[in-house]
Amino acid sequence: MTAQHPDHRFLPASERLAKWQATGADTAAFHGGLYAVRCRYAELGLWQLLPLQRVLLGAESRREGAFGGFHHLHQGYRHLQMFSVVTMHGPLEGDTPRTPGLALLDLLRAYAHDCLHYGSRRRYISVGGKSTRTQYGINFRRPSGQSYSAADPLGSPHTRNLGIVMEGACDREARRVTRETAVRFGIREPDDPLGRIAFRDVTGTLSDEDVTAGREEEPVDEVAGYVERLRRYEAGVNRRYAVFLSEFAPHEEEDLHDLLLSAVISGDTRGITAWLDARHGPGTFAGTFLTGAYFAPPDVGLSA
Template sequence: MADRAELAHLLAARRSTAALDQAHPHMAFSLLHWVLDTWADEAAREVFRQGSALLADRCRELGLRQLLPIDRVWVGVRSTQPEAFGGFHHPNQGYRHVQLASVITMYGRLNDPGSASPELGALDLLRSYAHDCLHFGSFREYRLQGGQVVRSRYGINRRDTQGQAYSALDRDDAVSTRNLGVIMEGATDREARLIAAMVADRLGLAERIAPPDQLAFRDTTGRLRPDDFDHFEPGVATRFQLAMAGYERGVGARYQRFLAEMGGATAGSLHELVVAAIISGDLARLTNWLDRRHGPGSFPRIFRSPAYKGPDPGE
């Protein structure tokens, strides 16, 4: 009976969306399907239309049959705070695994929604949605612990009964990663950026994005340059740009270096194995691939922290 009560509590929390916008009291939210239905700009609609079709095809290739329902995606469309700037790097947004829902924001100044390029806004929204679709489709296990339902396994990652994650945190100055949380986030966003880049190339968006938005365009399509963040200074760069730089250095660039170090010329194959394992929870193909290239027992040798006391993620 206790198990049923806790599971009922989890299901009730999933059905409730009342708490989704508490982190953004100055924001007006709309559901994604309402946002799409009310877009007046046909070019922006085409960006999301083509991107959604590409996303569905790509997810099927990777083993994910269901996308995050668009009526579970809350989009911040307007803010009363004059400095609020929305988009993928807006703070305190993303997928909420308890509610099976997503909180994202439209790209641009949220007190002046018409200020940003509609096509870039649609492309950024597509990236956020694709990113959270993969979080939604990631393998999960839960357990009862201390009267609470806790997530014990997520994708290729796991926590022991003391809450210790499988792999240790990277050092602040790390240029690569051996942290499974960073690897999962990096793999997820690589896929989202791939979809955005394909749509941008199909529609020739690069030539239509104004210079002030080119940095965000390169970020959204995964084409940031090594020197893009060399001259950022606090108080000069916007909060959004600083968040973008921090995410790229802490996630995107580290994941790319990990793929190069572990995969070499076959880095693309390694990436696809990582994403497929995140979705299915089956690590057999990934661990076999690593064992063939780096020796038996590669997965725990590469990723496992000495502080972790539980089973490996695939067990």
């Protein structure tokens, strides 16, 4: 699971947090946020969280200039292994974070996000001896690989893709818990530009200027590459999901958001379908997301 990061050393998050605490870092914010995640997700129907021992947290890198955090390349939840691979936010050469408060918030955001992936309804079948996922949350996939909904056009400001909707819902919830934790434990926005944009990212408070200002065609180092990926993720996932909520649930965004997350956890689309039908007419869910290629024969339309 960590083969793509040969330069970093990975430890279970529980061990890494203990090392941080042993060096004097106050990890209370993470554990306080963890309690908030447990309470909130139980309301949504998720009673079992991803064990911290199954979260591999990388640091102590041998690569000069290595920079980690939520937007580090090739990390996230591994659904077949049921493990999460993440990295410490900030420079990765050491074994403790340079800015502990921000690193704890970044880890909390990643953990809360991946707990929802861990708790999402999944169904697998065997195709040619290979385990193939045919359901994830409220999204479905043919054994041939054809997804229920099509990819969004490049640069689209809105979404009609269930993968983006579910990813956006998971991150909106994770960042809400992180934002509330930052307030509760008095972790404030750093003064430096990099710390400022990272703090706004983990707390879901990025401005339009944060997303568009100073973008580089070719990032010159890992820090610049990290910031560019942060901005692309914000525009391609979180902003599209926010537009989706405003389109289909004006003045009821949080109601629709909660229904979506509960449906992703249970895998039952009946509640969200009825809610959308009541406001936008029968067949809204399928009319919004379903692509005709989903019903095509295996050798037709698979590129969609």
